[in-house]
Amino acid sequence: MQVSISEIHEIINKEASGDGSLIAALEEIQARYRYLPPEALILASERLGVPLSQTYAVATFYGAFSLEPKGKICIQVCMGTACHVRGSPQLLDRLETQLGIKAGETTRDQLVSLERVNCLGACALGPIVVTDGDYSGQMTLSKVDRLLKSIAKSEAEA
Amino acid sequence: MIRLTIDGEPIEVQEGRTLLEACREHDIPIPTLCYHPALKPYGACRLCVVELDHPSGSSKLVASCVHPCEEGAVVRTNSEAVKRNRRVTAELLLAGAFDAPEIVALAKGLGVEEPRFRMEESESCVLCGLCVRACDEIVGVRAISLIHRGMAKKVATPFEISSATCIGCGTCVLICPTGRLKLSDVTGYRGVHPWDNTFHRLYCRVCDDEDLRETRLQEATDLIADMEASE
Numbered sequence: 001m002q003v004s005i006s007e008i009h010e011i012i013n014k015e016a017s018g019d020g021s022l023i024a025a026l027e028e029i030q031a032r033y034r035y036l037p038p039e040a041l042i043l044a045s046e047r048l049g050v051p052l053s054q055t056y057a058v059a060t061f062y063g064a065f066s067l068e069p070k071g072k073i074c075i076q077v078c079m080g081t082a083c084h085v086r087g088s089p090q091l092l093d094r095l096e097t098q099l100g101i102k103a104g105e106t107t108r109d110q111l112v113s114l115e116r117v118n119c120l121g122a123c124a125l126g127p128i129v130v131t132d133g134d135y136s137g138q139m140t141l142s143k144v145d146r147l148l149k150s151i152a153k154s155e156a157e158a
Numbered sequence: 159m160i161r162l163t164i165d166g167e168p169i170e171v172q173e174g175r176t177l178l179e180a181c182r183e184h185d186i187p188i189p190t191l192c193y194h195p196a197l198k199p200y201g202a203c204r205l206c207v208v209e210l211d212h213p214s215g216s217s218k219l220v221a222s223c224v225h226p227c228e229e230g231a232v233v234r235t236n237s238e239a240v241k242r243n244r245r246v247t248a249e250l251l252l253a254g255a256f257d258a259p260e261i262v263a264l265a266k267g268l269g270v271e272e273p274r275f276r277m278e279e280s281e282s283c284v285l286c287g288l289c290v291r292a293c294d295e296i297v298g299v300r301a302i303s304l305i306h307r308g309m310a311k312k313v314a315t316p317f318e319i320s321s322a323t324c325i326g327c328g329t330c331v332l333i334c335p336t337g338r339l340k341l342s343d344v345t346g347y348r349g350v351h352p353w354d355n356t357f358h359r360l361y362c363r364v365c366d367d368e369d370l371r372e373t374r375l376q377e378a379t380d381l382i383a384d385m386e387a388s389e
Contacts, residue, residue, distance in 0.1 A: 053303035
């Protein structure tokens with residue numbers, strides 16, 4: 001995805017009012033580009049008067065921020081205790097094999113990012129797989145296969 | 159003035175002092191690692207814990223470097239609970255920095271010779287934050303920070319490449335208690351490990367400092383010009 005300096009400037013300027021606007025600005029940039037480009041961190045530091053070392057510390061601290069480009073679709077597999085005992089490791093294993101990536105990585109075509117999360121607070125629905133914020137409960141291996149097929153199909157249509 | 163009791167002795171201290179400062183003023187020994195008199199207290203190493211008695215009869219361990227002195231407080235600096243807690247802390251510090259003389263000596267002073275744990279891939283850094291805080295509070299350039307979190311947490315420059323703001327002063331190296339940061343001097347250059355920054359050495363005729371950084375020369379010249387203009 002093309003990173004536009006002027007667009008980043010715009011986002012930062014919008015958030016630049018008041019204290020504690022660094023995280024808000026970074027969130028906006030993360031939402032726009034699905035990651036934090038180095039340029040964005042430098043611009044945010046300069047505009048908001050926060051040392052770059054501090055901005056970098058914040059950007060690496062929170063799991064919600066990524067310094068690597070993320071895929072268009074984000075698949076999260078819950079690895080919390082309840083989901084774990086109900087077989088989420090097998091689901092993650094299947095996703096990793098099918099997508100050819102490890103958890104935390106993004107497919108080479110920048111389509112799918114795979115993540116493991118620790119608990120989504122919906123243990124009764126476990127094992128849970130979240131696709132771009134959509135919760136799918138009681139997941140099975142065949143449901144995972146179907147999910148991947150539907151992603152491939154909608155991508156082919158688009 | 160605030161009156162409190164430390165180890166059974168009634169003590170008077172000025173308002174706004176921390177428990178650690180009160181103890182130091184009255185020659186009560188308390189081990190510290192992340193505390194430095196020139197820096198703001200940080201409360202990271204937990205070696206300075208003391209036992210604070212609550213009027214209800216219960217007591218709790220608090221980090222004395224960040225805990226303010228309160229009127230009527232009853233503090234014990236050397237109780238069994240305190241000693242046990244400090245020993246475990248020392249063991250954990252030693253697990254990651256068993257080859258750092260300062261940490262070994264500190265642990266020995268608390269009765270820890272051989273830790274029960276040992277980190278396999280130790281880089282000796284105990285994340286006390288002294289280098290980061292010195293770079294911020296003393297030098298004022300904030301070239302380094304603690305990045306990531308949990309087990310991955312470490313001291314680094316932004317993007318983990320040589321920093322544009324580092325002035326190569328070496329304060330981080332001097333203040334490091336583990337020797338994780340090293341100042342490697344190469345003839346004509348000065349490198350501050352591990353930031354990968356190298357600086358040309360220049361000789362200062364005024365202060366005999368060999369380590370004047372090239373980019374600092376212009377700043378110094380400007381400063382002198384300003385001073386002369388204002389005279």
